Amino acid sequence: GNSVTQMEGPVTLSEEAFLTINCTYTATGYPSLFWYVQYPGEGLQLLLKATKADDKGSNKGFEATYRKETTSFHLEKGSVQVSDSAVYFCALSDQAGTALIFGKGTTLSVSS
């Protein structure tokens, strides 16, 4: 079946450090891929998405590229801020649009 695997956290960084959060998936066909962010005590917000191979999603300095050959959608940011501290979820929607499957989430903590 379809699944999403994220690197386990927590990830602890200093301000202005480079961030990578790994995400790999298993799915048939061409799923859509998403990164959602959850700030403390809140619901999830869409951070970025990509709907076909080699697409790059970007928002607020975050980027992720849909790599079909490695079945990956790693999240990156060149310089993190304290305000980026949150839980990040990778998710996929299968090609038929019948389910949205989330990874377990990765907690990011950024200190000044």
Add this chain to the structure above:
Amino acid sequence: DGGITQSPKYLFRKEGQNVTLSCEQNLNHDAMYWYRQDPGQGLRLIYYSQIVNDFQKGDIAEGYSVSREKKESFPLTVTSAQKNPTAFYLCASSIEGTSHFTDTQYFGPGTRLTVL
């Protein structure tokens, strides 16, 4: 401002009681969803609705019930049959019902339910 509201933010329930969580959206979205979030886990789908007066079970529907009498409202009832109801519950919506899981989902702030 358009968005999704959930109430209450915190809810306490005694064992054996049913409790209803509210979810309202003013985004004019067709599809609505309920998820459960447990610590260290991803979100798991409880129920979803593509259109008024219609809904489908998700992966963990046992012990829960829903209704969709109005487009903007999708309340979730946690019944006494749910064995482990303590969790964070998130409601979401998306624009269309036909390709609902490929659309961006917009989430409410969540309700934290604790069973005493």
